[in-house]
């Protein structure tokens with residue numbers, strides 16, 4: 001048998017061809033489809049088929065596109081308790097990362113209060129293909145939320161196995177070419193968090209806390225949970241730190257400031273940055289206009305944290 005490489009020469013997409021065979025007029029190619037969208041995949045397949053068929057002695061071409069998923073980094077965003085701005089931070093970090101050129105998906109896994117549809121300003125429902133959910137797009141990111149699957153106020157009723165099953169559907173959805181998946185975890189350190197972390201195996205975790213001691217005690221608990229589950233802690237974000245009076249410009253610290261940074265250094269954990277307590281953040285978030293999507297000081301604050309996060313992921 002002559003070398004298939006000589007007979008099946010001049011094929012396009014050389015760098016994707018993992019193996020080639022020619023026997024009895026049948027050309028068989030195994031092709032790496034990593035990173036291709038469904039449309040690109042069929043285009044590559046067709047181009048290879050017609051190129052193979054144009055070779056002398058080839059009467060049939062079988063093209064196998066391997067179903068490898070792109071390598072994807074999952075980052076869990078947790079907090080010791082609710083109301084510290086975990087969802088706000090998750091949404092805006094996802095958008096800031098997308099603005100930096102990353103392909104980003106966001107999973108709203110908060111069974112107790114899924115809020116991403118509100119924060120991202122869309123109540124569009126995801127479609128499904130062969131039982132796989134197709135995420136909704138908003139502000140340059142893809143996202144899925146438990147809030148899209150149940151009516152408001154109903155998620156609370158299905159903690160435990162039902163919640164775990166629904167969360168698995170979100171993680172296993174068609175995230176296509178997303179490189180980063182940000183997961184907005186439910187607040188706290190209970191069973192739902194535990195099984196979600198076990199199943200989705202995040203590459204790293206971020207903990208959001210407000211600066212006051214009471215919040216930090218809870219944040220430490222969240223950090224312990226990630227430690228016990230061997231999920232590397234990428235860092236802590238301090239939210240609702242400095243308040244700048246919109247009238248006189250005076251800075252004050254209603255929840256204190258620096259608490260999270262101190263706690264981070266005590267625990268030997270990276271500090272990713274601090275976000276101000278800002279009326280603009282609250283108003284824009286409630287209105288479904290994530291501040292990171294527009295310009296201004298708030299967007300810059302999220303971008304600064306996003307680039308620190310990328311550095312932490314790369315290490």
Ligand SMILES: Nc1ncnc2c1ncn2[C@@H]1O[C@H](COP(=O)(O)OP(=O)(O)O)[C@@H](O)[C@H]1O
Pocket residue numbers: 079081082083084085086087088089115187239240275276277278279281282283285286
């Ligand atoms: N830095 C901030 N400045 C002002 N309001 C904020 C800030 N971060 C969050 N909020 C507001 O606090 C409330 C709780 O935030 P949310 O992200 O839903 O918290 P969590 O997900 O931790 O429960 C929301 O109304 C949100 O708009």
Ligand SMILES: [Mg+2]
Pocket residue numbers: 086087088110113115
């Ligand atoms: Mg939330």
